[in-house]
Amino acid sequence: MLRGLTFVFMIALAWSAFCGDAFALNAPDKASDQQPVNAKAAKIALPSFAPIVDSAMPAVVNISTTQKVEIKNPFEGLDFPEGSPFEMFKDYIERDFANPDGGAKTRKATSLGSGFIIDAEGYIVTNYHVVADADEINVTLSDDSEKSYKAKVVGKDSKTDLALLKIDVKKALPFLKFVEADTSRVGDWVIAIGNPFGLGISVSSGIVSAKARFIPGQYDDFIQTDAPINRGNSGGPMINMNGEVMGVNSVIISPSGGSVGIGLAIPAEIAQPIIKQLREKGSIMRGWLGVKVQYVTEDIAKNLGLANAKGALVSEVIKSSPSEKSGIKVGDVITKFDEKEINNMQKLPRLVAETPIGKIAKVELIRDGKVMTLETKIEKPEGDDADQNASKKTKEDKSANDSTTLGMKVESLNPALRTKYKLDKAITGVVVTKVVRNSISQVNGIKPGDVIMRFNRSKTETPDDLSKAVNEAKKAGSVNGLFLIHRDDSNIFFVLDLE
Numbered sequence: 159m160l161r162g163l164t165f166v167f168m169i170a171l172a173w174s175a176f177c178g179d180a181f182a183l184n185a186p187d188k189a190s191d192q193q194p195v196n197a198k199a200a201k202i203a204l205p206s207f208a209p210i211v212d213s214a215m216p217a218v219v220n221i222s223t224t225q226k227v228e229i230k231n232p233f234e235g236l237d238f239p240e241g242s243p244f245e246m247f248k249d250y251i252e253r254d255f256a257n258p259d260g261g262a263k264t265r266k267a268t269s270l271g272s273g274f275i276i277d278a279e280g281y282i283v284t285n286y287h288v289v290a291d292a293d294e295i296n297v298t299l300s301d302d303s304e305k306s307y308k309a310k311v312v313g314k315d316s317k318t319d320l321a322l323l324k325i326d327v328k329k330a331l332p333f334l335k336f337v338e339a340d341t342s343r344v345g346d347w348v349i350a351i352g353n354p355f356g357l358g359i360s361v362s363s364g365i366v367s368a369k370a371r372f373i374p375g376q377y378d379d380f381i382q383t384d385a386p387i388n389r390g391n392s393g394g395p396m397i398n399m400n401g402e403v404m405g406v407n408s409v410i411i412s413p414s415g416g417s418v419g420i421g422l423a424i425p426a427e428i429a430q431p432i433i434k435q436l437r438e439k440g441s442i443m444r445g446w447l448g449v450k451v452q453y454v455t456e457d458i459a460k461n462l463g464l465a466n467a468k469g470a471l472v473s474e475v476i477k478s479s480p481s482e483k484s485g486i487k488v489g490d491v492i493t494k495f496d497e498k499e500i501n502n503m504q505k506l507p508r509l510v511a512e513t514p515i516g517k518i519a520k521v522e523l524i525r526d527g528k529v530m531t532l533e534t535k536i537e538k539p540e541g542d543d544a545d546q547n548a549s550k551k552t553k554e555d556k557s558a559n560d561s562t563t564l565g566m567k568v569e570s571l572n573p574a575l576r577t578k579y580k581l582d583k584a585i586t587g588v589v590v591t592k593v594v595r596n597s598i599s600q601v602n603g604i605k606p607g608d609v610i611m612r613f614n615r616s617k618t619e620t621p622d623d624l625s626k627a628v629n630e631a632k633k634a635g636s637v638n639g640l641f642l643i644h645r646d647d648s649n650i651f652f653v654l655d656l657e
Contacts, residue, residue: 207349210401211361216301216332218394220353221271221284221309221323223292272352272359272394273297273323274403276433278330280307282323283433284393285408286314289321297325300359301332313436317444317511319408320429321393322436334395336426337402342366342381350385350407350421352394362386364419371422372504373409379508380422381405387421396423405429431512445513445536448479450649453503454491457653461614461640462491463527469493470503472523473642473649484534486521488642488649489615493529494522510536526615563628564654565597566590566604568621579607585644587611588621602654604643611649612642632656 271288275281282297289295295309307325314321342348346366354360364385371380383396387410396405405423412418435442451470459467469491475482486492493500495509496519513519513536521532562568568588569575575589576582587609593600610618614631618624631639641652 205347205399207361207363210349210397210399211351213401214334214349214351214395214397215359215361216299217275217334218300218351218359219273219275219282220298220300220359221273221282221288221393222268222296222298223271223289223294224268225291225293226267270353270356270390271392272390272407274351274393274395275331275333276336277333280325280327280331281312281437282309282325283406283429284321284323285406286316286319286321288393289314289323290316295323297323299331313440313442315432315436315442317442318424318428318432320406320424320432320436322433334397334401334403336430337398337400337404340404340425340427342369342398342404344368347399348381348383348385348404349397350383350387350391350394350423351397352387352391352407354386354388354390356390367420369425370502372502373422379425379428379504380409381425383421383423384419385421386417386419388417391421402426428508443515444511444539445515445517446480446539447506447510447534447536448476448481449486449492450474450476451492451503451506452650455653457638458640458651461638461653462489462524464491464524468501469524470500470506471651473651480534480537484521484532486523486532486534487525488612490523490525492521492523494520496520562594563621563625564599564656565594566599567592567594568610568624570620571609579609581609581644585609585611586617586619587644588618588624598655602652604652604654607645609644610641611644614640628656 269288269292271284273282273284273288276283289311295311296306297309298304298306307327309323309325312322312324344366348364348366350362350364351359362385364383366381367384368382369379371382373380381396381404385396387407389410391407391410394407395403396407398404404426406429407421408424409422410417411420411422432442450473452473454462454464454467454469454471456467458471459465462471472481472486472488472490472492475486475488492506495506496513496517498505498509500506500509515536515538517536518533519536521534523530523532567590569591571581571585571587571589575591576585579589581589590599590604590606590608590610592606593604610624612618613624613627616623616627618627628639636656638653638655641654643650643652
């Protein structure tokens with residue numbers, strides 16, 4: 159019995175020793191090694207923005223503007239029957255809206271925005287829309303004095319939404335510098351400073367969410383950030399971790415009008431030359447090429463025989479413009495301008511605008527599958543939006559017959575149709591007068607009043623021209639075709655299926 163107990167005891171002791179060694183393999187040798195698995199990550203601390211903000215904050219300003227706004231009588235233009243009880247009410251309202259000094263009654267409207275000082279003499283950058291219609295502009299410094307100064311507009315530019323102000327001060331002011339070269343990447347930290355909702359100078363932080371964001375009608379390739387930007391932040395600086403201005407806060411995209419994490423800033427490389435020109439000349443003079451362009455989509459690239467969907471497709475050449483003089487034609491795809499690649503259509507207008515008047519620029523383009531290089535002399539624009547108001551001259555139409563093609567009824571242009579659809583005499587082609595429901599044309603957005611000027615590379619001056627060109631394309635095995643259509647005073651290319 160004793161031997162049995164001894165044997166069991168020996169086995170238990172051996173098992174205990176074995177288990178102890180096994181546990182020792184996983185146990186820490188020292189108490190200091192007992193750390194959570196995320197201890198190493200916890201050592202990576204987020205940066206403090208305080209030193210950067212302390213340096214930048216004194217150069218950021220509040221901007222308040224006032225302007226006279228006409229108060230309109232809601233009953234103006236309305237007539238009530240004689241003896242109507244509303245007639246007395248109308249007279250009372252009209253007396254209330256009347257200005258004793260004559261003219262329309264007005265009130266003062268105020269708005270708030272932000273800006274930042276760019277040199278010690280008191281030059282201040284802000285947005286155009288902050289000061290556009292202001293009768294009076296006041297700038298309040300964010301230093302200890304919080305002193306307010308009346309500001310004058312040195313110059314402003316609506317297309318880039320930039321303005322330059324000047325205040326007269328007797329002391330040197332703190333100022334911010336634009337970044338010399340943009341080396342920022344998506345994911346880099348940024349700080350936005352401004353006056354949201356009139357609360358006073360505030361700071362928000364985030365990252366660069368995207369670069370080269372494009373908004374139609376603008377020359378800017380915006381920086382996108384998730385740093386909260388709200389109303390009142392407009393015109394304030396977006397700075398990097400070196401305290402340099404990498405952008406001017408300008409736009410928020412939001413269904414509610416408040417920040418939802420999509421804010422846009424004008425990049426320093428666009429703002430700097432504009433501000434320099436405003437300071438030197440008080441206005442902006444842009445180069446003009448005289449073309450209207452659109453994106454090259456995959457379908458368009460395929461129809462034009464292009465290797466990839468890059469460049470700017472010329473949809474219209476303005477008469478007597480630099481582009482016409484140099485030989486650029488509708489249907490050309492511009493791939494380089496002044497030795498710079500045109501990967502996206504929106505890049506071309508900005509490059510042209512930045513080109514000095516009178517400079518001879520090289521334009522590389524693809525026409526009928528061949529690469530060509532032309533030279534053009536950049537000219538002064540023919541007034542604002544010269545491309546939109548350019549005159550066009552072509553020969554008159556040849557026939558008055560009509561036909562139906564791809565579910566759209568087209569007719570040769572005549573005086574009655576020109577009047578009905580408000581078409582200039584110089585516009586040539588066939589006009590769409592009806593679109594069959596659920597047809598290929600309707601599905602692709604064709605509508606009455608559109609003028610089909612060309613199909614693929616052929617002019618369509620009569621309905622027969624269009625019908626023959628489409629049939630020839632079908633016989634050649636084409637599944638779709640490229641239409642040049644005039645709509646709302648502009649030309650645009652459409653790709654439509656032929657089946």
